[in-house]
Amino acid sequence: MKLNPNNTALDLPEGFNARLIPLKENLAKHLKHQNYNKLNKIIISMPKNREKSFFGDDRWNISPYWHKQSNLEKIHIDFTFLKENEKLQLELKFISYGWIFHKSGRKTKPAKIQTVWNRISSFKKVYRFLSMNGHTSIAAFKDKNVWQNFLDFIKDEEYSKSSLVEMFVAFSRVRDLEQWLEKSFELPSFKANQLAKKLSTKEENQTLSIPGRIADIIYGKAIALVEECYPYKKELGLIEALIQKNYREGQKTVDRKIASGIYTFISSPQDKQYAREVNNHQPQKISDIISNNINGLSNLPIGSNGTDWASFSSELMTACFICCDAFSGMRNSELNEMEVNASFNETHEKFEFNFIGSKEHKLHNGKRMSWVCAPISHKAIKIVQEFVRDMGQQLTSRNHDFKNNIWLTQKSRSKLPRLITGWNTRLQNFSKNANAIITEEDLQEAKLSNPNSKGSIIKYVIPGTYWHFTTHQCRRTLAVFASANRLSSPVAIKQQYKHLYLQMAEWYGEGAKELKKKLLVSDPEFQQLLAEVKLESSTNKFYNWFNTDTKLGGTGGKAIMDIRQDAPTIYSDWNTLYKAIKSKRLTLHSSLHSHCRNGYNCDMEGAINPAFCVSCSSDGSIIEEEQAISWQTKHKRLTEYFTDNSNISFQEKLPFILQIQAAEQVMKDFKIHYEPFPELIEVSIQ
Incomplete structure (x- = not known):
């Protein structure tokens, strides 16, 4: 990761162009000399293909500093709420600039822009109070009465404890900037956790799990819509592209009439009359475009305008999102990073499994990972791929950052496609349309x-x-x-x-x-049957491993092979093994890449990458031949991907190099022929 600690206090995205980092300025010096013109022209960011963002702007564009491409709702820091109080606005800008360019926190490791954005957003509560009460600086809190009024205000607002902790920690981060700002605010001293606990009346809650009947209604509607639309995915994509093309044709006609002086009553494309004339000059009715290109889809709207189509396409995209979210367990940030090549398949023990590939930001700073998903997720992705194909081409022609993203919309036909945001609102509308009423x-x-x-x-x-x-x-x-x-x-x-x-x-x-x-x-017999099947399956696994000449891999598998001739008697008797597993003296957990016999002692070496299981230091991993075939498939897919994408950086390659190395180790153990990866770096996976 390339950082520029001299000019920014942030953990910058991988591959960030250092030339786009503005020079750090001495704000205190400009303020001292009242050089406001110079101050307002200080550059905050230089977004690619966009205008620069300056200190004097009411909204700062910070999009270049984000690791994720999908944070459209957070690409700005908005100071407009303080427009009527210039002194407070200037002070909050100074503090925000300090957190971005001078010191993001007390740790030596730079903070991500997400952390800084959250801190500034949380601290806006403080400045709203100051503005509402006629104060001009955060230094007003040195007055005990003002501070107590603020605490009373916070308590009345009923914020959660976590929200208050974040806000009170921000006070400490302001103190860290005082020397740089050449100003002491004389802020009150307190412990953030204790004060937040004292003021918060709202109980912390875990995210709700959906009751089974409600999940059946919502998921059932999403699945039904995806299943119904899947055979028509190419036609749906074509209709979306033709509707956009139809709009552009109408737009060209109106633009020609404006340029030739025929339409003198339209002053700009922002006029309502302009939009009305564009709609009137479209060569085809949307209902004709739809009916001429598809038949047999009962839910498809055949309206006279684009409103019904927009509602239908929004419902379909939401259904596809639900099918990916519900059957993969992916985080929202991971779903939002999905691209057009997100779906792929792998075969394991003669069964084909579907996977979603995306970037993981929580722990791996945007590294590509994979998630097992249901077949309906695969179908949903295929539908969306076709539906946004033309939108992606529009963005590709502009070399736009989002050109490969799968969650695009073009509700406003006069503008470029954009990323879908506000998923929670969409999901709540979907719940209403599905009639998911709580009993x-x-x-x-x-x-x-x-x-x-x-x-x-x-x-x-x-x-x-x-x-x-x-x-x-x-x-x-x-x-x-x-x-x-x-x-x-x-x-x-x-x-x-x-x-x-x-x-x-x-x-x-x-x-x-x-x-x-x-x-x-409700069904004890069925549950007992499931438990018995699992017990017998685990017992059979252990018995066969110790009492046959089956080839095994992994550190645990190799250990079993070494002691087969002199194994403890427990492993030679099926009934004894069964009792040991039933009493949980022996445990077995299985995944696509290996079995694990370590139970709760297993933490996968503290890592998420399955490559670390191959050489498990506690002899817990057991790999069978079918799982070795799965590693062979993974090796083939990854090496082909790197061959086709030679411009991938080392940081992006690293977790997959570990998997390639692990796969080659497994294939070597099972004497499976493979072509060694030519660029394999000698990185220990111990």
């Missing part, structure tokens, strides 16, 4: 499966109202459902969710035990 039974299940969400249940889970659907609920719901129905272990959830620690995977499954008890009561 008393849903409320009881919500209480059962959400033991850490009492406040959210009181606020949102109200019988007779629509389910308040948000993006993160899908991630929670999948973990709870999979755990409650014994479809996944915490280890597998940890790997799928890209968690660093097993405890976090267990936290996501909170409520599953209570739900499982309910399922056991």
Whole structure:
């Protein structure tokens, strides 16, 4: 990662062009000499293909400093709320500039722009109070009465504890800037956590897991729409492209009439009359474009204008998003980073699995990762790929940053496509359209499966109202459902969710035990059957590993092969093994790449990359031949990808180089022929 600590206090995105970093200025000097003209012309950022952002602007464009391309809602720092109080606005700008360019925090490691943006957004609460009460500086808090009034104000606003902690920590970060600002604000001293706890009346709540019946309604509607549209995906993409082309033709006609002096009554493209004339001059009716290019899709609108089509396409994109979110457990940030090549397949033990590829920012700063998903997710991605194809081409011709992103919209036909934002609003509209009305039974299940969400249940889970659907609920719901129905272990959830620690995977499954008890009561025979099948399957695995000449890989597998002739007697008797597994003296968890016998002692070496399991230092990994074939497939796919994309940086390659190296080690163990990756770097995966 290339950083420029002399000019910025930020952790810059990978491959950031150092020439786009503005020179750091001495703000205190300009203010001291009242050189406001010079001060206002200080450059904040130099976005690619956009105008520079200056200190004097009411809104700063900070888009170049983001690691993620999908944060359209956060690419600006907005100071317009202080426009009527110039002194407060100037002071908050000084502080914000200091956090971006001078010192982002007390740690030596630079902060991400997300951290700084959140801090500034949180600190706006402070400046709103100051503005409302006629103060001109944060130094007003040295007056005990003003400070107490502020604390009373904060308490009345009923902010959550975490929100208050972030705001109070920002006070400490202001103190860190005082020497640089050449000014002492004499701010009160306090401990952020203690003060936040004292003032917060709002209970911290875990994200809600969706009750089963509600999930069936919402997910069922999304799946049905995707299944219905999938056979027509190319036609839908064509219609979207033709509607946009039709608009452009009307626009060209109107522009010619304006240029030739025929339309003197239109002064600019922003006039309502301009939009009206463009619509009137489109060569085809939208209803004709639709009917001429598709038949048989009952949900398709055949309206006289584009309104119905816009509503339909919005509903379809939301359904596709739900199918990806609900059946992968991906974070919202990871879903938003999906590109047109996001979907791929791999074969494991003669079964084909679907995967979603995207960038992971929480722990890996935008490294490409993969998530197992359901076949319906694969279909949803294929639909969206076709639907946004023309939009992507429009952006590609402009070399736009979002040209490969999959979640695009062009609701405003006169403008370039943009990234879809506001997913929670879309999801809540989808819930309403699906008629997902909460019942008393849903409320009881919500209480059962959400033991850490009492406040959210009181606020949102109200019988007779629509389910308040948000993006993160899908991630929670999948973990709870999979755990409650014994479809996944915490280890597998940890790997799928890209968690660093097993405890976090267990936290996501909170409520599953209570739900499982309910399922056991409702169908104990089926649950007993599932438990018995799992026990017998694990017993058979251990018995075959120790009592046949089956080839095994992984450190645990090699250890088993070494002691087969002199193994403890427990491994030679099936019934004894069965009892040991039933009593949990032996454990076995399985994933696509290996088995693990370490149980809760396994933390995958503290890493998410499955490559680390191949050489597990605690002899826990066991790899069978079918899993070795899966590693062979992964090796082939990754080497082909790097061959076709030679411009990828080392930092982006590193996690996959580890996987390639692990795959070659596995294939070598199983004597599987492979072509060594020519650029393989000698990086230890121990």
